[in-house]
Structure formats: structure tokens, C-alpha cells
Amino acid sequence: MRKGWGNSKGLVLLGCLAWAGNAAYALGGNGGATKTYSPAVVALALAVFFVWHCGHRYGRSAILRFVAVVFVVGWAFETLSVMTGVPFGRYHYTDIMSPFLGHVPVFVLPAYLFMGYASWSMATLMLGIRTAALPRNAAYKVPLVAAGLMVLWDLSMDPLRATVEGRWIWIDGGAYLGVPVSNYVGWFLVTWCMFQAFAILLKDNPPSERSDIVADRSYWVAIPLIYSCFAGEYLLNPIVDHDPALTATGTAVQNIFSSVALITSLTLVPVLLLGLILALRPPLSRTRIQSPRSTRRRPNGRTSDEKPGIESGRPAPLPTRSCPSIVTAPRTHASGWKQPEPQNFDQ
Template identity: 45%
Template sequence: MTTTVAIPAPALRTPAPPADGRGRAVAVTQWALVVAGLTVALVMPLAGWGNATVAGLLLTIPFAAIHGICRYGWRRFLTFFVVSFVVSNFFENLSIVTGFPFGDYHYTGSVKLFHVPIEIGPIYLGLGYISWLTASTLLDRADERLNWRERTGRFNTFALPALAAAVMTMFDVSVDSQASTVNQVWIWEDGGGVFGVPYTNYLGWWLVTYIFFQIFALLLARPQTRAEEPGTVVTPGSLLQPVLLYLVTGLASIPTFFTAKSGTTVDAVGVTWDLTAINETMMTISIFSVITVALLALAKIARGDTRTPL
């Protein structure tokens, strides 16, 4: 008797459906914001058109809204916005009144919410979002791997916020002396050793940003832990754009150094600072913090480390 063994046909992978018009429009808009950010960072300082850093930060806000809704859904993204806005404004106002956690300072000009300009909260959102995803890229898409049933998920839930806060604080270290001591967008009332900025500012930045990143990580971890299959909470998408936009925030310091005026400025306690030294130091910090971290994240993307969650 001859026994016939049926050999199953190889499984065919169903091709992904082509992107619809809406998906293409979203992708084009995101890339347009990245290109606009790059143009602002490199062209504005060379042309002498205002503050390139502020203009670049404002572009991160619509980018975060578009990319964030696609990645997390509008409810979770709205949660990210509310948490970052409330936490940042609470501590900014607290520091202005009490000196904790950043130090004693006050903002100049602009329409304020209590003591803080209304644009500061949205800037925390935009910069925070691209910092969060840059850190997630460095940790191999950690925001998709927060499942507490796994050791990696438990680790990521705390490591990702800590790294994201450091990534975001790197940016502040590279610009605060220019924004305050040179441009006087805010004034440090007691001065400080970092060209008029106290070291407590940077410790405060890490603490405050860590708090709202940690809250968001815990909020993401809960549904990921309950989900039966991975990928049901976070929609995989391009991490290239947010990392490039984070890179852009550091690039403006280079043309700024080469085009900025020389001379001196005096801080609130009467200490005189050399403008060339400030711009040169901020550029150097930016190159070896913001730009280096962004390039490392881009290298991980190019190498394929973030193609699929491990």
C-alpha cells in the first residue's frame, strides 16, 4: 500500500496594502516639517532672520501632533499632551515663585499663563515628543515594548523615561545660556556658572521631564501588559522623522556661532560674559550631545536595529 503524504503549500505573505491618499498626505506633511526645520536651522542664522532655535521648536509642535496621533491614537497622544503641559507648567510656576527645582528666574514679555508664557507648554510637548522617540530608537523601539509580563518591558518602563529626560536636557544645556544670558527670553536672578545659568536648571530639567515621561510610560505599559498580542497599543511607524527633527534642533548652533556678533553681555548679577565664548561653547556642547545622540539613533535605524521589536 502506498501512503501519500500531503505537503502543505508554503504560506504566502499577504502584501501590505498600499498607503491611501490620507496616509500619503500625512507622510508628506511630516517630511515637509522636517525639511522646514532643517531650512530654519541652517538658513535663518546665516540670513540673520530672528531666532532659529525658537522657530525650530515651534515646528516640533505640529509634527508631534500629527506623528503622535498616528503612533499612539488621539486619546493617548492627548494624554501625553495634558501630562507634559500640566507637569511642566506646574514646576515652571513653582520655580518662579519658590526657586525649586530650576532656580530663581522670571520670563520677560509674552502672554503668560500665571507666570509662564503660553507657548512654553506646547514647546515641552513638541521637544518632549521627539526626545521621547529618539530615546526609544536608542533602546530599539522601547515604547512598543513596555509589557510588564516580560523582563525587557519592565526595564524599558523606567529606562526609557530616564533616557528621554537626559536626551531632552541635552538640548537645554546647549541653548539655555544663549536664550537667557544673550537673548534674555528669561532672566536668572542669581546668575550661574554656566554663562549665567545655574547648574540647578539642568538638574531641574531632567527631573521635570523625567516625571512626565515616567507617567506616560506607565500609562502605555498598562494596556501593553493587558494586550494579548504586541503591536495593539502602539502603531509601528517611521522613527526616522522624529530623530531627524531632534538632530535639527542641534544644528542651528553651528551657523549661529559663525554668524553671531562678537562682544560682551552682562547677566542679572553684573557678571560680564563674552558672546563668542558663549556661542562657541554652546555649539561644542550641541555637537557632542544633541547631534551625536541623533547620529547614533540614525545609525541604529540604518543598521536595522529598530525594524521590528525584539
Template identity: 40%
Template sequence: MNQTEIAQGQELADTWIAPALWVLAAASVLSHVVSIVLHLPQVVAGAMLALSLMLFGLLHGRATYGWRGIVWFIAVCLGVSNLFENLSILTGFPFGWYHYSDAMGPRLFLVPLLIGPAYFGVGYLSWTLARAILGDESGRLNGILSFATPVIASFIMVSWDLTIDPMMSTITGNWIWHRGGSYFGVPLVNFLGWYLTVYVFFQIFALYVRRARPAPRHLLGYWAAPMFAYTSIIVAPVLGLLLDSQSASLADPAGQLWQVSDIRAVTALVGLFTVLPFWLVAVFRIAARTGPTAR
């Protein structure tokens, strides 16, 4: 196959990948909304969100890093996250002592299968937001970007966990913290462990990208589609607060009582003042670079 035929094949692929990204971005938003409104079982809601975001990351990543690059991202993300999750369940490092309940479905070793795709889906969006904030148009992570991008992406990723962990553990019991914790039943060390875990796989991928030198194919909506997909993460805690009128109290394994309404309110505020600002900075940075021709 000559270069002309390869280029034609890439252009043909781009014609369906661009609209597919918008469909998947919309699916991620709708899956969050529908799961909250209809109170779907966690395994169903998690599967819907993880699948839509994983497919989104796969296609958008293909446009940025090629198939080899995005498959490497997936392999490193799933490998590192599963390793650290299993390690913590067995030893308490790096997240603390916990275990998953049966509500999350089948497992890979001690970790539900849904956890890996969620790491990748949200991880890829966090990575893309970090690129947008740092002005990485080329995807090649030149100079300090190969270290700055993992640092910023990790903070973005942990801000998401701040909005979901109290709800998923203390309220729905998808995972159980054996000794409770000061953040609505979640130990503070969990968030340090999260930062370490995601930083490790982001940094490994950054070093790969620096060597691979990708040449992104900027599809129509290349930046706008992931910004839209990420709105599901912003909307979810706020929608949960507005639609959940429970006044019950719950006890964590340490015996500490927590009000459901307080958990909902605080995680919504955390989302508004951590997750949303990252998204706004990324959007403003993209708008400043592209002006009236923003894609």
C-alpha cells in the same frame, strides 16, 4: 462602522500623514535656520519652531499611540512643565530663581504660552530618539523599557537645554536668572530641575503606555522623519556660532562678565558632543535593525 471601513479610513489618513510629517520636519529645520540667519524676534522664531514641532509630534504620535494616547502625552507634558515652571518662579524650586521677560509674548500664569509647545515638540522627539536607541519597535514599553525610556529621554532633553539656555537667557534675555550662574549666567541647579521635570512627565506617560498597549502604524519614514526633524536641534548652536561675530561681553544679574563668542563656542561644542551623539546612536540603531529596507 465595521472593521474594514475603519482600516480603510486609517490607510487613507496614512497617505497624507506620512508626507505631512516630512513637510513639518523640514519646517522645523528651516525655522531654526531662518531665525538665526535673519535674526528674527524671539517670539516669532519660537512660535515657528514650536508650532512645526508640536504638529509633527501630534501626527507622529497619532501613528504610534492613537489620538487618545498622544493627547494624553500633550496633557501630561503641558500640565507638569507649566506646574514646575510656575513653582520655580514663585519658590526657586526646581530650576532656581528666574522670571520670563516680555520678549516671549503672552503667558499662562507666569509662563509664556510658547514654552509648553516647545516642551512637547522637543520632548516628543527626545522620547522617540530614546525609543530608537533602546530598540522599542512596538511602542508598548515592555519590561524594563517602561523605566529605561523616560531615563534616556530625559538625558536627551536636558542636552538640548544645555545648548540653548545661556543664549536665551544671558545673550537675548528671554528669561532672567536672578542670581546668575556658573554656566554662562545659568545656575547648575537649572539642569537638575530640567531633568526632574521632564522625567516626571515621561515616566507618567510611560506608565500610561504600558497599560494602553498601543499598536503603532509604521508609516513610510516612521523613524527617518523624526531623525530629520531632530537635526534642527543639532544645527542651531553650530550655525549660531558660525554666523554670530559679536565680540561683546555681557554681565549676568550677579555682575559676572561673559563673552558672547565664548557662549556661542561652548554651546556649539556641547551640542556636538551631547546632542549629536544621541542622534547618531539612534540612527545607527535604526539602520542596524532595518538594514537596506530602512524607512
């Protein structure tokens, strides 16, 4: 086995499969078998990646916690926005997205789940975190970065699925290729709530560490591949011969495809390249394998992470050295009193 490449090569293959499935979706003709079944291939690759990758890093219980958080938060905010227009804006789903759970399509929730975990993992990779437990202050940084990565993906996804394919309709339209700017503000807010809740759960119940994944390059290379897999569709759309019919907004489909491809090349592609560079780089030596909550006590009373002095909160002990006993001659005062001879305790 090549040094640095562990037993997670299957994760890399899943990333390549997701890329191939999205590319096939772009190349397939409307109504054809390729266009119909390629999304199932992508969904299968994302689902297997999520269970394998998340379970190996965080454990089975973390999988259930992440699923519960994403489904509850995602469904609640989607329902609120469909009914009130807050926080995404006024829109409604079409029958293309059936079946529904209330006002929300059932298949929207797995999209939140799989791309949410990909964004979370990408955020940890960008911040140099290769442990399961989050280091100090990372419980606030990771959710913010992950939410930003979700917005980058939605910049390319929403115009295609809404304006072009009509899976959902923005009632008031929008300035960004038919999508309102409020959608992206709401997208950041909702996904941040998901990630922040998961971070709190990880902090309260830190998972066991897996030292084997820290230097496993295939485990980390798979993350940017999965996160950016939809770029395989977005970049190919402009070069495929599509139906030039206009959508309800009056915007030419080919113009949207070209705009989204440009946006993808400025968002998802740079994140992909950065992720591959970070994944292939050896892990930093300061990466700790043990959980921050578990510290070992040394015989001197300090923990394994403490240093003597100011950093540990206690003053460092002064250096000591043995001094030889000094023997002096007895002194006699003028009054005749003789000073007692000092005793030598070293004898």
C-alpha cells in the same frame, strides 16, 4: 517605492524643514523678517510632526494624554520654581516671553511638548523599541533615557535663550555660561516626571499596534532629525557676524556662541548620528508586533510566548512511545497452580 521606505516620508521633510528654520534664525539679522518669522516655521514643523507621528504610533487618545501630562506637570513645576526657586533655581521670565499663564509664558508649554515627544521617541529608538506598547521593564528605562536627552538639549538651549537673548533672567547667575547647575538637575527631575506619568498611562491603556511602522525607515529617520533640529542654529551661530556687545553677566556673546557650538557637537550631533544609524538598520527579528498584554492560547494550554519546561513554569511532558504487547508462556508452580495467561489488549 524603495524597499524599506514607507508612507512617512513627509515626516522626514518636516525634520528637514525644522533644521532649515533654525538655520535661518541663526543667519537672520536682528529685527529682520527672517529672524522674526523663522521660529514660526520651526514651531509649525514640530507641531505637525508631533500630531502625525504620535497619532500614527499611539493613537489620538494618547496625544491628548501626553498633552495633558506635559502641560500640567510643566506648568506646575515652572510656577513653583519661579515663586520658590525649586527645583530649577531662582529666575523670572521677561516681557519678551509674553503672554503669560500665571507666572509661566504660554509658549513654554509647547516647547516642553514638542521636544518632550522628540526625546521620548528618540529614547525608544535607542532602546530598540518599535512597538506602541512598552515591553517589560521599558516603562522605567524609557523615561530615564528621555529625561537625559532633554538635559542634553537644554545644555545648548538655556545659555542662548537666557544669557544671550534675555528671555529669562537667572537672579543668582550660574557657573555654566550664566546658568546654574541646579537648572539641569531640576530639568531632569521635571521631565522624568512627565515621561514616567505617560509610561504608566501607556501601560494601563496599551494602544493598538501598527505593524506598518516597524520596518518604515522614514518613520524612524525623522525622529533624530526632529530631536536635533536646533543644532542647525547652535552650530551656525559662531560663524555669523553678531553684535559683540556684552550681556548683563559680562560674558562676550561670541564666546557663548562658540562654547555652545562645541557642546552641541559633543551632544546633539552624536545623538543625531546614532539615531540615523539605528533608524536605517533593519528592525530586530525579536521585535513583537502584538501587545505584551494580549497573548494567544494554543491548544496545548500554553500561550504563544511560552516555551515548555522551566521557562513556562510547568514541567515539560515526558516523551511517550508505544510498546508492543508482550506475550509470555504460562508458568506452572511446583504446587500445581497455573499462572493465568496475560491478555493481549491490542487485539
